[in-house]
Amino acid sequence: MTARLPVFPLGTVLFPGLVLPLHIFEERYRALVRHLVELPEGTPREFGVVAIQAGWEVAPTGPGGRPIPGGGAVTLHEVGCTAEVRQVTELDDGGFDLVTVGRRRFRVASVDEASAPYLTAEVEWLPEPTGPDESTSLLAARVIAVFRQYLTLVRADEQELSEQLPEDPTVLSHLVAATAALTVADRQRLLAVDDTAARLRAELRMLNREAALLRQVRAVPVPLTELATPPSPN
Template structure:
């Protein structure tokens, strides 16, 4: 499989393919990284921090699997600072790290799903869909997300990543989902998680339901 170099942005959040992520870029090393990416019209990689901190201090130690982030919108704030909006693209696995730059650069390879029977994946997706729709309806009623049925993708891979991003889980658990190479395993786990979460939400008065986020 072909490998390539990718600047890395360690964060305390997991980015999934197809999902948006707004970022405030203010630290010197990441101002430089983002400017290089803008100048060269190239993406960077978002990786969850395994140890260390996102801001200041030594470069953080990331997990081995992340998501390519394409910059789709930039708002310059002066002094090199900016607000940027990125969209997750493909997953990647880090093969090696280069810390000679002020920011991390990884030698990476794409991480596609392993081939599986289409009928099996479609069946699992159909089982998950009603739970996902009911969960998103809860979010919409609480004003936490604007949602309509047309937003649910028909592409299986896009559907898997939307469902993975939408549910509230600890970031380490989302990372485990991101790393999984089989869509069937992810779908089975999500069916279980969504069933439990929706069942709890059905029992709670609306005033007691917490705050939700798509990330």
């Protein structure tokens, strides 16, 4: 089954069930928000979030703030997630602050840059698991244990470590993918996995890898501040 969606390219990966706040200031995406707000009552206010593979998240402009021809072109990853708008705040400058929640995954079949001020895409909905089995539940328990160990390495506040993690394996897999300190490429690979068990197994490998790296950094006998380099002006 396919559908046509407005598409919002971002430098991040959205997962089902995760909250994504957005500040909308570009005119093309203001037009997208106005389109969503004007939909009939009861219609899902939903658009696709797709991570950028190459290109600009914000369209570059030239003198006088005019867009550079072709400067806003982006290459998108193949798999994205819809964002359902839960709250809209219109700002004095005409922009918007949104609170959105990830809803369902999709694969981009084709992108249309011409029919609207913003990108639209023909998308194919990706399957979601209907329920956990025993092996997936066992994997989820292992991920929870490793994730808690990982959190002890990245968080100083013990109160934060006592937070409740979801027992549902699919929900857990999305939460871990979104909150662990992974690269966009790693997160994108996890989003594209259709099977919860396969996603959990991949997360076990990634969490063990990240924990090993963190332990190595902590073992360096110099203050971490001395390892930092001055930020690039570009």
